[in-house]
Amino acid sequence: MPDRRSASRCCRSASRSKWMRSSRSAPDPLDPGPHGFAHRGVHRLDVIRENTLTAFAAALEIGAGIECDVRLTKDDQLVVFHDSDGRRLCDDPAVIGESTLAQLVHLRVGDQPIPTLASLFALVDGRVPLLIEAKVDGNLWRFGPALLRAVDSYQGRFGVMSFDPRLERWLKTNQPSIRRGLVMKGNLSAFRRWSAMRLANPDFLAVETTALGAPWLARIRQRMPVYSWTVKTRELRTLAARHVDASIWEADGRP
Structure with a gap:
């Protein structure tokens, strides 16, 4: 007969395993299906540019979920754009966060204007799930309210994710119905992973490919x-x- 301490350990272990299984019993509301999430839409350099409505339309054509980046303008509008300025994509030094939406209208990504988040919502119209990566850049207290205004009337499936765990905590406090994700690099120390997860308290994790196969990632995936x-x-x-629920892919990573 096992001693009382061993029995207690067994009970705690069984209880923990049961909880971990039950936490994944419900389907993922953002499950993109076999085509995964197209990273910044389906794009190819000098053919279809990243984070453009054409790239997102190409993702819709194959039924892939869409991952995109959003930034806050000086007048608290949300635009779909990865970089902090227009040098790489638009050959223009304009800083997104220091420009109003009207000042950004003339910029072109290839031959297209920078999309607003509203224009992306209008295009997708709930057909596939969206992963919206918020580029907060220290503007947490402006970004959160602007985001809530932007998503208020959208009826499709979407999640908001960020490297900044403070945004996820802010969303949990102010609009907990929004699916929240933490974006994480693969080389974070165990303490930094723990502290970010604790602060963000996310619904999902988006992790760099360098972490694939790591035991800590497998443990998080149980939850x-x-x-x-x-x-x-x-x-x-x-x-x-083998190691995650969906890929955020581009190029030859296409499922």
Whole structure:
């Protein structure tokens, strides 16, 4: 007969395993299906540019979920754009956060204007799930309210994710019905992972591909959906299929 201490350990272990299984019993509301999430839409340099309505339309054509980046303008509007300024994508030094939406109208990504989050919502119209990565850049107290205004009337499936765990905590406090994700690099120390997860208290995790196969990631996946960025090769695609729930992909990482 096991002693009382051993029995207690067994009970705690069984209880913990049961809880971890039950926490994933419900389907993932953002499940993109077999086509995963297209990273910044389906794009190819000089053919279809990233984070454009054309790239998002191409993702819709194949039924892929869409991952995109959003930034806050000087007048608290949300635009779909990855970089902090227009140098790489628009050959223009304009800083997104220091410009009004009207001042950004003339910028072109390829031959297209920078989309607003509202224009992306209008295009997608609930057909596929969206992963919206918030580029907060220290503007937490302006970003949160602007985001809530922007998503208020959208009826489709979406999640908001960020490297900044403070935004996820802010959303949990102010609009807990929004699915919240923490974006995490693969080389964070155990303490930094723990502290970010504790502060964010996310519904899902989006992790760099360098963490694929790590034991800590497997443990987190028992509690919540995990996606991985950026899956760019066939090898990474195969690895991601074993270790995460969905790929955030581009190029040869396409499922």
